[in-house]
Amino acid sequence: MRDRAGILISLAILLALCVAAPVVGEFWSGVFARCVTWMFLAISFTLAYSYANIPSVAQATVFGAGAYAAIWLAPTLQGNVTLMLLAGTVAGGLVAAVFGLLLLRMSHSGAAIGAIIFAVTGSILGNAAVSVTGGADGLPLPALNFHLLGVVVAAGPNNTMLVLSTALLAILLIGFWYVSGTSTWRIVRAVQQNPVRAQVLGYNAALFRVVVFTVAGCVAGLGGALYALISRHVAIDVVSLSMSLKSILWAAVGGVTSVYGGPIGVLLVQLASEILARWTVRVDLIIGVMLVLIALWLPQGIMGLLKRPDRH
Protein backbone atom coordinates (compact mmCIF):
# COMPACT_ATOMS: atom_id res chain seq x y z
CA MET A 1 0.00 0.00 0.00
CA ARG A 2 2.15 2.84 -1.30
CA ASP A 3 1.23 6.34 -0.17
CA ARG A 4 1.85 8.42 -3.29
CA ALA A 5 0.62 11.66 -1.72
CA GLY A 6 2.82 11.14 1.33
CA ILE A 7 6.01 10.59 -0.64
CA LEU A 8 5.30 13.51 -3.00
CA ILE A 9 4.62 15.90 -0.12
CA SER A 10 7.78 14.76 1.69
CA LEU A 11 9.97 15.14 -1.38
CA ALA A 12 8.43 18.53 -2.13
CA ILE A 13 9.24 19.71 1.39
CA LEU A 14 12.84 18.50 1.14
CA LEU A 15 13.23 20.15 -2.26
CA ALA A 16 11.75 23.38 -0.91
CA LEU A 17 14.27 23.38 1.95
CA CYS A 18 17.20 23.00 -0.45
CA VAL A 19 15.87 25.71 -2.77
CA ALA A 20 15.08 28.12 0.07
CA ALA A 21 18.37 27.65 1.96
CA PRO A 22 20.61 29.83 -0.27
CA VAL A 23 17.94 32.55 -0.25
CA VAL A 24 17.21 32.73 3.47
CA GLY A 25 20.84 32.82 4.58
CA GLU A 26 23.36 30.88 6.62
CA PHE A 27 21.46 30.84 9.91
CA TRP A 28 18.35 29.29 8.40
CA SER A 29 20.41 26.85 6.32
CA GLY A 30 21.81 25.58 9.61
CA VAL A 31 18.34 25.35 11.14
CA PHE A 32 17.08 23.45 8.09
CA ALA A 33 20.06 21.07 8.16
CA ARG A 34 19.53 20.24 11.84
CA CYS A 35 15.81 19.80 11.18
CA VAL A 36 16.59 17.23 8.50
CA THR A 37 18.72 15.20 10.94
CA TRP A 38 15.84 15.27 13.43
CA MET A 39 13.53 14.07 10.68
CA PHE A 40 15.51 10.81 10.73
CA LEU A 41 14.83 10.61 14.47
CA ALA A 42 11.10 11.28 14.03
CA ILE A 43 10.86 8.63 11.28
CA SER A 44 12.72 6.23 13.53
CA PHE A 45 10.16 6.71 16.29
CA THR A 46 7.28 6.19 13.86
CA LEU A 47 8.82 2.94 12.56
CA ALA A 48 9.42 1.68 16.09
CA TYR A 49 6.02 2.66 17.42
CA SER A 50 3.72 2.08 14.48
CA TYR A 51 5.38 -0.85 12.71
CA ALA A 52 7.48 -2.70 15.31
CA ASN A 53 4.75 -2.07 17.91
CA ILE A 54 7.37 -1.00 20.44
CA PRO A 55 6.54 2.27 22.22
CA SER A 56 10.17 3.34 22.38
CA VAL A 57 11.03 6.55 24.17
CA ALA A 58 14.69 5.62 23.84
CA GLN A 59 15.09 6.56 20.18
CA ALA A 60 17.24 9.58 21.10
CA THR A 61 19.64 7.17 22.82
CA VAL A 62 19.95 5.31 19.52
CA PHE A 63 20.32 8.64 17.67
CA GLY A 64 23.07 9.60 20.14
CA ALA A 65 24.83 6.26 19.59
CA GLY A 66 25.06 7.12 15.89
CA ALA A 67 26.29 10.64 16.63
CA TYR A 68 28.98 9.50 19.08
CA ALA A 69 30.07 6.63 16.82
CA ALA A 70 30.66 9.13 14.00
CA ILE A 71 32.69 11.45 16.24
CA TRP A 72 34.69 8.68 17.92
CA LEU A 73 35.56 6.99 14.64
CA ALA A 74 36.18 10.13 12.55
CA PRO A 75 39.99 10.15 13.12
CA THR A 76 40.29 6.40 12.45
CA LEU A 77 38.22 6.77 9.28
CA GLN A 78 40.32 9.79 8.26
CA GLY A 79 37.28 11.98 7.69
CA ASN A 80 35.65 9.61 5.22
CA VAL A 81 32.04 10.79 5.46
CA THR A 82 30.60 7.67 3.83
CA LEU A 83 32.26 5.43 6.42
CA MET A 84 31.30 7.79 9.26
CA LEU A 85 27.66 7.66 8.19
CA LEU A 86 27.90 3.89 7.89
CA ALA A 87 29.42 3.70 11.38
CA GLY A 88 26.56 5.77 12.79
CA THR A 89 23.99 3.61 11.01
CA VAL A 90 25.54 0.37 12.29
CA ALA A 91 25.88 1.74 15.83
CA GLY A 92 22.23 2.79 15.85
CA GLY A 93 21.19 -0.60 14.50
CA LEU A 94 23.22 -2.51 17.08
CA VAL A 95 21.90 -0.50 20.03
CA ALA A 96 18.34 -0.86 18.72
CA ALA A 97 18.76 -4.61 18.20
CA VAL A 98 19.82 -5.03 21.84
CA PHE A 99 16.98 -2.78 23.08
CA GLY A 100 14.50 -4.55 20.81
CA LEU A 101 15.43 -8.04 21.98
CA LEU A 102 14.98 -6.95 25.59
CA LEU A 103 11.81 -4.90 25.06
CA LEU A 104 10.10 -7.69 23.11
CA ARG A 105 10.27 -9.87 26.20
CA MET A 106 8.01 -7.37 27.97
CA SER A 107 4.32 -6.53 27.63
CA HIS A 108 3.36 -3.41 25.62
CA SER A 109 3.14 -1.19 28.70
CA GLY A 110 6.18 -2.89 30.24
CA ALA A 111 8.15 -2.11 27.08
CA ALA A 112 7.24 1.59 27.39
CA ILE A 113 8.58 1.64 30.94
CA GLY A 114 11.60 -0.41 29.89
CA ALA A 115 12.38 2.09 27.13
CA ILE A 116 12.22 4.96 29.64
CA ILE A 117 14.66 3.07 31.85
CA PHE A 118 17.00 2.57 28.87
CA ALA A 119 16.82 6.28 27.98
CA VAL A 120 17.48 7.44 31.54
CA THR A 121 20.24 4.86 32.03
CA GLY A 122 21.90 5.96 28.79
CA SER A 123 21.78 9.55 29.96
CA ILE A 124 23.20 8.74 33.40
CA LEU A 125 25.98 6.54 32.00
CA GLY A 126 26.80 9.19 29.39
CA ASN A 127 27.08 11.85 32.07
CA ALA A 128 29.22 9.57 34.24
CA ALA A 129 31.63 8.65 31.46
CA VAL A 130 32.77 12.21 30.82
CA SER A 131 36.10 11.12 29.37
CA VAL A 132 34.30 9.16 26.67
CA THR A 133 31.25 11.31 25.97
CA GLY A 134 32.34 14.75 27.06
CA GLY A 135 29.34 14.84 29.41
CA ALA A 136 27.26 18.01 29.32
CA ASP A 137 30.06 19.90 27.55
CA GLY A 138 30.15 17.30 24.80
CA LEU A 139 32.78 16.28 22.27
CA PRO A 140 33.78 18.36 19.27
CA LEU A 141 34.05 16.87 15.81
CA PRO A 142 37.80 16.44 15.20
CA ALA A 143 39.31 18.97 12.77
CA LEU A 144 39.83 16.77 9.70
CA ASN A 145 39.56 17.07 5.94
CA PHE A 146 36.18 15.50 5.44
CA HIS A 147 35.54 13.93 2.08
CA LEU A 148 32.63 12.17 0.43
CA LEU A 149 33.30 9.91 -2.55
CA GLY A 150 36.55 11.76 -3.21
CA VAL A 151 35.01 15.24 -2.94
CA VAL A 152 36.01 17.49 -0.05
CA VAL A 153 33.02 18.58 2.05
CA ALA A 154 32.89 21.14 4.83
CA ALA A 155 31.29 19.81 7.99
CA GLY A 156 28.97 22.24 9.74
CA PRO A 157 25.54 23.84 9.41
CA ASN A 158 25.92 24.77 5.76
CA ASN A 159 24.19 24.25 2.42
CA THR A 160 26.42 21.34 1.42
CA MET A 161 25.48 19.36 4.50
CA LEU A 162 21.84 20.34 4.05
CA VAL A 163 21.85 18.97 0.51
CA LEU A 164 23.65 15.81 1.62
CA SER A 165 21.16 15.23 4.46
CA THR A 166 18.10 15.89 2.33
CA ALA A 167 19.45 13.65 -0.44
CA LEU A 168 19.94 10.79 2.02
CA LEU A 169 16.51 11.37 3.54
CA ALA A 170 14.94 11.46 0.08
CA ILE A 171 16.62 8.15 -0.79
CA LEU A 172 15.39 6.68 2.50
CA LEU A 173 11.82 7.86 1.91
CA ILE A 174 11.76 6.64 -1.69
CA GLY A 175 13.15 3.32 -0.49
CA PHE A 176 10.42 3.11 2.12
CA TRP A 177 7.79 4.03 -0.46
CA TYR A 178 9.00 1.15 -2.64
CA VAL A 179 9.18 -1.35 0.22
CA SER A 180 5.70 -0.38 1.44
CA GLY A 181 4.24 -1.90 -1.72
CA THR A 182 5.96 -5.26 -1.35
CA SER A 183 4.69 -8.52 0.09
CA THR A 184 7.29 -8.27 2.88
CA TRP A 185 5.79 -4.99 4.05
CA ARG A 186 2.34 -6.61 3.99
CA ILE A 187 3.68 -9.09 6.57
CA VAL A 188 5.05 -6.21 8.67
CA ARG A 189 1.59 -4.59 8.63
CA ALA A 190 -0.03 -7.89 9.54
CA VAL A 191 2.36 -8.42 12.46
CA GLN A 192 1.80 -4.83 13.59
CA GLN A 193 -1.99 -5.19 13.55
CA ASN A 194 -2.35 -8.66 14.99
CA PRO A 195 0.82 -10.55 15.90
CA VAL A 196 -1.01 -13.67 17.12
CA ARG A 197 -2.96 -13.91 13.86
CA ALA A 198 0.24 -13.45 11.87
CA GLN A 199 1.92 -16.24 13.85
CA VAL A 200 -0.96 -18.58 13.14
CA LEU A 201 -0.42 -17.88 9.43
CA GLY A 202 3.15 -19.12 9.88
CA TYR A 203 5.06 -15.86 10.35
CA ASN A 204 7.62 -15.27 13.08
CA ALA A 205 6.07 -12.11 14.53
CA ALA A 206 8.86 -11.51 17.06
CA LEU A 207 11.54 -11.70 14.36
CA PHE A 208 9.72 -9.22 12.13
CA ARG A 209 9.30 -6.80 15.04
CA VAL A 210 12.98 -6.98 16.00
CA VAL A 211 14.07 -6.48 12.40
CA VAL A 212 11.82 -3.44 11.95
CA PHE A 213 12.99 -2.00 15.28
CA THR A 214 16.61 -2.53 14.25
CA VAL A 215 15.97 -0.80 10.91
CA ALA A 216 14.39 2.06 12.88
CA GLY A 217 17.60 2.15 14.92
CA CYS A 218 19.70 2.31 11.74
CA VAL A 219 17.61 5.29 10.59
CA ALA A 220 18.12 7.07 13.93
CA GLY A 221 21.84 6.21 13.90
CA LEU A 222 22.26 7.65 10.40
CA GLY A 223 20.47 10.80 11.54
CA GLY A 224 22.77 10.97 14.56
CA ALA A 225 25.90 10.70 12.39
CA LEU A 226 24.60 13.50 10.16
CA TYR A 227 23.83 15.55 13.27
CA ALA A 228 27.44 15.13 14.44
CA LEU A 229 28.73 16.32 11.07
CA ILE A 230 26.36 19.29 10.93
CA SER A 231 26.63 20.40 14.57
CA ARG A 232 30.37 19.55 14.69
CA HIS A 233 29.73 18.74 18.32
CA VAL A 234 27.76 16.16 20.31
CA ALA A 235 26.81 16.52 23.97
CA ILE A 236 24.99 14.11 26.22
CA ASP A 237 21.74 16.12 25.99
CA VAL A 238 21.31 14.56 22.53
CA VAL A 239 20.63 11.19 24.17
CA SER A 240 18.37 12.62 26.88
CA LEU A 241 14.82 11.54 27.57
CA SER A 242 13.57 15.03 26.66
CA MET A 243 15.10 14.60 23.20
CA SER A 244 13.23 11.32 22.83
CA LEU A 245 10.03 13.02 23.93
CA LYS A 246 10.63 15.65 21.25
CA SER A 247 10.78 12.89 18.65
CA ILE A 248 7.38 11.69 19.86
CA LEU A 249 6.04 15.25 19.60
CA TRP A 250 7.30 15.61 16.03
CA ALA A 251 5.86 12.24 15.01
CA ALA A 252 2.52 13.03 16.69
CA VAL A 253 2.18 16.41 15.00
CA GLY A 254 3.03 15.03 11.57
CA GLY A 255 1.07 11.83 12.04
CA VAL A 256 2.42 8.84 13.92
CA THR A 257 0.75 6.32 11.60
CA SER A 258 2.69 7.54 8.57
CA VAL A 259 6.44 7.55 8.04
CA TYR A 260 5.94 10.71 5.97
CA GLY A 261 4.43 12.51 8.98
CA GLY A 262 7.68 12.81 10.95
CA PRO A 263 9.41 15.26 8.57
CA ILE A 264 6.31 17.48 8.48
CA GLY A 265 6.10 17.44 12.29
CA VAL A 266 9.78 18.36 12.70
CA LEU A 267 9.46 21.24 10.30
CA LEU A 268 6.26 22.61 11.82
CA VAL A 269 7.40 22.38 15.45
CA GLN A 270 11.01 23.47 14.98
CA LEU A 271 10.33 26.33 12.57
CA ALA A 272 7.47 27.53 14.79
CA SER A 273 9.83 27.37 17.79
CA GLU A 274 12.56 29.32 15.99
CA ILE A 275 10.17 32.00 14.79
CA LEU A 276 8.27 32.30 18.08
CA ALA A 277 11.53 32.57 20.04
CA ARG A 278 12.07 35.97 18.40
CA TRP A 279 8.84 37.29 19.91
CA THR A 280 8.30 35.52 23.18
CA VAL A 281 10.00 33.42 25.83
CA ARG A 282 6.87 31.26 26.20
CA VAL A 283 7.68 29.09 23.20
CA ASP A 284 7.20 25.79 25.04
CA LEU A 285 3.78 26.91 26.28
CA ILE A 286 2.63 27.79 22.76
CA ILE A 287 4.01 24.55 21.32
CA GLY A 288 2.23 22.67 24.13
CA VAL A 289 -1.08 24.34 23.26
CA MET A 290 -0.46 23.49 19.60
CA LEU A 291 0.06 19.84 20.53
CA VAL A 292 -3.16 19.76 22.59
CA LEU A 293 -5.11 21.26 19.68
CA ILE A 294 -3.66 18.72 17.28
CA ALA A 295 -4.40 15.88 19.69
CA LEU A 296 -8.02 17.06 19.92
CA TRP A 297 -8.79 17.85 16.30
CA LEU A 298 -6.14 15.94 14.37
CA PRO A 299 -5.44 12.77 16.35
CA GLN A 300 -3.71 11.27 13.31
CA GLY A 301 -1.62 14.40 12.82
CA ILE A 302 -1.21 16.39 9.65
CA MET A 303 -0.97 13.24 7.50
CA GLY A 304 -4.38 12.21 8.84
CA LEU A 305 -5.86 14.98 6.69
CA LEU A 306 -4.88 13.02 3.58
CA LYS A 307 -6.74 9.87 4.57
CA ARG A 308 -10.11 9.39 2.97
CA PRO A 309 -12.82 9.10 5.63
CA ASP A 310 -14.82 6.43 3.80
CA ARG A 311 -13.54 3.57 1.70
CA HIS A 312 -16.89 1.85 1.29
Add this chain to the structure above:
Amino acid sequence: MQAKQNQAFRVEGVSKMFGAFQALNDVSLGVSHGEILAIIGPNGAGKTTFVNIVSGVFGPSKGRVLLEGSDITAFSPQRRTRLGLSRTFQITSLFGDMTVAEHMQLAVRGGDPHGDERAELLEQMGLAGSVARPVDTLSHGDQRILEMAMALATKPKVLLLDEPTAGMSVAETDTMIQLICDRLRGKVGVIVIEHDMNVVTQTSDRVTVLAAGAVAASGSPEEVLRDPLVKELYLGSAAGH
Protein backbone atom coordinates in the same frame (compact mmCIF):
# COMPACT_ATOMS: atom_id res chain seq x y z
CA MET B 1 -2.73 -48.50 19.67
CA GLN B 2 -2.11 -48.74 15.94
CA ALA B 3 -5.12 -46.48 15.33
CA LYS B 4 -3.78 -43.89 17.76
CA GLN B 5 -0.38 -43.87 16.08
CA ASN B 6 -1.97 -43.25 12.69
CA GLN B 7 -3.96 -40.27 13.92
CA ALA B 8 -3.25 -36.94 12.23
CA PHE B 9 -3.31 -35.16 15.55
CA ARG B 10 -3.30 -36.25 19.16
CA VAL B 11 -2.93 -34.79 22.64
CA GLU B 12 -1.79 -37.18 25.38
CA GLY B 13 -2.31 -36.60 29.07
CA VAL B 14 -2.44 -32.82 28.72
CA SER B 15 -2.91 -30.87 31.94
CA LYS B 16 -2.70 -27.14 32.53
CA MET B 17 -2.43 -25.31 35.82
CA PHE B 18 -2.89 -21.55 36.24
CA GLY B 19 -1.49 -21.09 39.75
CA ALA B 20 -3.67 -23.31 41.93
CA PHE B 21 -6.44 -23.55 39.31
CA GLN B 22 -6.47 -26.66 37.15
CA ALA B 23 -7.86 -25.66 33.75
CA LEU B 24 -7.19 -29.02 32.05
CA ASN B 25 -6.72 -32.39 33.74
CA ASP B 26 -5.14 -35.30 31.88
CA VAL B 27 -6.93 -34.74 28.57
CA SER B 28 -6.18 -37.26 25.82
CA LEU B 29 -7.89 -37.21 22.45
CA GLY B 30 -7.08 -37.38 18.78
CA VAL B 31 -8.41 -36.91 15.29
CA SER B 32 -7.68 -38.97 12.16
CA HIS B 33 -7.07 -37.72 8.62
CA GLY B 34 -10.38 -36.63 7.09
CA GLU B 35 -12.27 -36.96 10.36
CA ILE B 36 -14.23 -34.19 12.06
CA LEU B 37 -14.12 -34.20 15.85
CA ALA B 38 -16.32 -31.78 17.78
CA ILE B 39 -15.38 -30.68 21.26
CA ILE B 40 -18.24 -29.38 23.34
CA GLY B 41 -18.60 -28.38 26.93
CA PRO B 42 -20.16 -25.74 29.18
CA ASN B 43 -18.45 -22.41 29.88
CA GLY B 44 -15.34 -22.95 31.99
CA ALA B 45 -14.89 -26.51 30.74
CA GLY B 46 -11.38 -25.73 29.45
CA LYS B 47 -12.11 -25.45 25.73
CA THR B 48 -10.26 -22.15 25.27
CA THR B 49 -7.27 -23.46 27.24
CA PHE B 50 -7.30 -26.56 25.04
CA VAL B 51 -7.35 -24.42 21.87
CA ASN B 52 -4.46 -22.29 23.12
CA ILE B 53 -2.36 -25.33 24.01
CA VAL B 54 -3.07 -27.01 20.68
CA SER B 55 -2.17 -23.88 18.69
CA GLY B 56 0.92 -23.16 20.79
CA VAL B 57 -0.14 -19.89 22.42
CA PHE B 58 1.06 -21.45 25.66
CA GLY B 59 2.41 -24.85 26.63
CA PRO B 60 0.82 -27.52 28.82
CA SER B 61 1.94 -28.10 32.41
CA LYS B 62 2.03 -31.81 31.60
CA GLY B 63 1.44 -34.00 28.56
CA ARG B 64 2.27 -33.99 24.84
CA VAL B 65 0.87 -32.58 21.62
CA LEU B 66 1.52 -34.75 18.56
CA LEU B 67 1.09 -33.95 14.87
CA GLU B 68 1.30 -37.01 12.65
CA GLY B 69 3.20 -38.77 15.44
CA SER B 70 5.80 -36.01 15.92
CA ASP B 71 5.99 -34.25 19.25
CA ILE B 72 5.24 -30.54 18.66
CA THR B 73 4.61 -29.62 22.31
CA ALA B 74 7.48 -27.13 22.44
CA PHE B 75 6.93 -25.66 18.97
CA SER B 76 5.91 -22.04 18.35
CA PRO B 77 2.52 -21.27 16.72
CA GLN B 78 4.21 -20.33 13.42
CA ARG B 79 6.18 -23.58 13.32
CA ARG B 80 3.01 -25.59 13.98
CA THR B 81 1.30 -23.80 11.09
CA ARG B 82 4.20 -24.55 8.77
CA LEU B 83 4.00 -28.21 9.78
CA GLY B 84 0.30 -28.30 8.89
CA LEU B 85 -1.67 -27.35 11.99
CA SER B 86 -3.90 -24.38 11.23
CA ARG B 87 -6.70 -22.68 13.12
CA THR B 88 -9.46 -20.09 13.03
CA PHE B 89 -10.41 -17.82 15.91
CA GLN B 90 -13.55 -17.61 18.05
CA ILE B 91 -13.60 -13.83 17.57
CA THR B 92 -13.02 -12.84 13.95
CA SER B 93 -9.34 -12.02 13.65
CA LEU B 94 -8.47 -10.27 10.41
CA PHE B 95 -6.29 -7.32 9.37
CA GLY B 96 -8.75 -4.43 9.19
CA ASP B 97 -7.19 -2.30 6.48
CA MET B 98 -6.30 -5.11 4.06
CA THR B 99 -8.35 -6.52 1.21
CA VAL B 100 -9.54 -10.10 0.81
CA ALA B 101 -6.82 -10.63 -1.81
CA GLU B 102 -4.11 -9.36 0.56
CA HIS B 103 -5.33 -11.75 3.27
CA MET B 104 -5.08 -14.67 0.90
CA GLN B 105 -1.62 -13.58 -0.24
CA LEU B 106 -0.53 -13.56 3.41
CA ALA B 107 -2.04 -16.98 3.97
CA VAL B 108 -0.16 -18.69 1.11
CA ARG B 109 3.19 -17.30 2.38
CA GLY B 110 4.74 -16.78 -1.03
CA GLY B 111 3.31 -19.97 -2.50
CA ASP B 112 0.85 -19.93 -5.40
CA PRO B 113 2.69 -17.13 -7.26
CA HIS B 114 0.08 -16.92 -10.04
CA GLY B 115 -2.85 -16.88 -7.63
CA ASP B 116 -4.67 -19.79 -9.29
CA GLU B 117 -5.17 -21.76 -6.07
CA ARG B 118 -6.26 -18.64 -4.19
CA ALA B 119 -8.78 -17.75 -6.90
CA GLU B 120 -10.15 -21.29 -6.90
CA LEU B 121 -10.43 -21.37 -3.13
CA LEU B 122 -12.23 -18.03 -3.01
CA GLU B 123 -14.56 -19.21 -5.79
CA GLN B 124 -15.41 -22.35 -3.83
CA MET B 125 -15.96 -20.35 -0.67
CA GLY B 126 -18.22 -17.84 -2.42
CA LEU B 127 -15.87 -14.89 -2.00
CA ALA B 128 -14.67 -14.50 -5.59
CA GLY B 129 -16.65 -11.28 -6.02
CA SER B 130 -15.11 -9.68 -2.94
CA VAL B 131 -11.41 -10.04 -3.79
CA ALA B 132 -10.68 -6.31 -3.91
CA ARG B 133 -12.81 -5.37 -0.92
CA PRO B 134 -11.26 -4.31 2.41
CA VAL B 135 -12.25 -6.97 4.94
CA ASP B 136 -13.92 -4.49 7.27
CA THR B 137 -16.57 -3.94 4.58
CA LEU B 138 -17.51 -7.66 4.50
CA SER B 139 -20.46 -9.10 6.42
CA HIS B 140 -19.66 -11.01 9.60
CA GLY B 141 -20.47 -14.29 7.87
CA ASP B 142 -18.15 -13.54 4.95
CA GLN B 143 -15.38 -12.56 7.38
CA ARG B 144 -15.69 -15.96 9.07
CA ILE B 145 -15.66 -17.72 5.72
CA LEU B 146 -12.56 -15.74 4.74
CA GLU B 147 -10.89 -16.92 7.95
CA MET B 148 -11.59 -20.49 6.93
CA ALA B 149 -10.35 -19.83 3.38
CA MET B 150 -7.11 -18.44 4.85
CA ALA B 151 -6.71 -21.49 7.08
CA LEU B 152 -7.25 -23.78 4.08
CA ALA B 153 -4.76 -21.76 2.00
CA THR B 154 -2.04 -22.78 4.49
CA LYS B 155 -2.69 -26.37 3.28
CA PRO B 156 -3.31 -27.81 6.73
CA LYS B 157 -3.19 -31.46 7.69
CA VAL B 158 -5.23 -30.61 10.76
CA LEU B 159 -7.58 -27.66 11.13
CA LEU B 160 -8.84 -26.28 14.43
CA LEU B 161 -12.11 -24.34 14.09
CA ASP B 162 -12.85 -22.31 17.19
CA GLU B 163 -16.62 -21.71 17.25
CA PRO B 164 -16.85 -21.18 13.47
CA THR B 165 -20.51 -20.11 13.57
CA ALA B 166 -20.27 -17.70 16.52
CA GLY B 167 -22.35 -14.59 15.85
CA MET B 168 -23.69 -15.89 12.54
CA SER B 169 -27.28 -15.66 11.32
CA VAL B 170 -29.22 -18.87 10.61
CA ALA B 171 -28.54 -18.57 6.87
CA GLU B 172 -24.84 -17.89 7.42
CA THR B 173 -24.65 -20.85 9.82
CA ASP B 174 -26.19 -23.13 7.19
CA THR B 175 -23.60 -21.91 4.66
CA MET B 176 -20.78 -22.62 7.11
CA ILE B 177 -22.14 -26.13 7.86
CA GLN B 178 -22.24 -26.79 4.13
CA LEU B 179 -18.67 -25.57 3.69
CA ILE B 180 -17.39 -27.72 6.55
CA CYS B 181 -19.11 -30.81 5.16
CA ASP B 182 -18.15 -30.20 1.51
CA ARG B 183 -14.68 -28.74 1.84
CA LEU B 184 -13.27 -30.46 4.93
CA ARG B 185 -14.86 -33.85 5.54
CA GLY B 186 -12.64 -36.62 4.24
CA LYS B 187 -9.86 -34.18 3.33
CA VAL B 188 -8.26 -32.88 6.52
CA GLY B 189 -8.48 -33.75 10.18
CA VAL B 190 -10.75 -31.17 11.83
CA ILE B 191 -11.34 -30.26 15.46
CA VAL B 192 -14.41 -28.07 15.89
CA ILE B 193 -15.01 -26.26 19.15
CA GLU B 194 -18.71 -25.45 19.04
CA HIS B 195 -21.66 -24.53 21.27
CA ASP B 196 -24.36 -24.94 18.65
CA MET B 197 -25.53 -28.58 18.90
CA ASN B 198 -27.16 -28.30 15.49
CA VAL B 199 -23.75 -27.57 13.96
CA VAL B 200 -22.16 -30.38 15.98
CA THR B 201 -24.64 -33.04 14.89
CA GLN B 202 -24.56 -31.98 11.24
CA THR B 203 -20.81 -31.74 10.85
CA SER B 204 -18.99 -34.05 13.23
CA ASP B 205 -18.08 -37.72 13.04
CA ARG B 206 -17.26 -37.90 16.74
CA VAL B 207 -17.88 -35.71 19.77
CA THR B 208 -15.80 -35.27 22.91
CA VAL B 209 -17.31 -33.54 25.92
CA LEU B 210 -15.09 -31.50 28.21
CA ALA B 211 -16.28 -30.70 31.71
CA ALA B 212 -14.25 -29.12 34.51
CA GLY B 213 -11.10 -29.54 32.45
CA ALA B 214 -11.45 -33.28 31.84
CA VAL B 215 -12.96 -35.53 29.16
CA ALA B 216 -16.46 -36.36 30.44
CA ALA B 217 -17.75 -38.33 27.46
CA SER B 218 -16.79 -39.32 23.96
CA GLY B 219 -18.45 -41.06 21.03
CA SER B 220 -20.68 -40.52 18.03
CA PRO B 221 -22.93 -37.42 18.14
CA GLU B 222 -25.98 -39.64 18.81
CA GLU B 223 -24.26 -41.54 21.63
CA VAL B 224 -23.00 -38.41 23.28
CA LEU B 225 -26.33 -36.62 23.09
CA ARG B 226 -28.01 -39.61 24.75
CA ASP B 227 -25.46 -39.62 27.58
CA PRO B 228 -27.20 -38.64 30.87
CA LEU B 229 -24.08 -36.77 31.99
CA VAL B 230 -24.14 -34.65 28.85
CA LYS B 231 -27.86 -33.97 29.28
CA GLU B 232 -27.15 -32.87 32.83
CA LEU B 233 -24.29 -30.61 31.76
CA TYR B 234 -26.33 -28.94 29.05
CA LEU B 235 -29.88 -29.06 30.37
CA GLY B 236 -29.37 -28.97 34.14
CA SER B 237 -29.71 -31.58 36.86
CA ALA B 238 -33.43 -32.25 36.17
CA ALA B 239 -32.58 -33.73 32.81
CA GLY B 240 -30.34 -36.35 34.28
CA HIS B 241 -33.07 -37.93 36.42
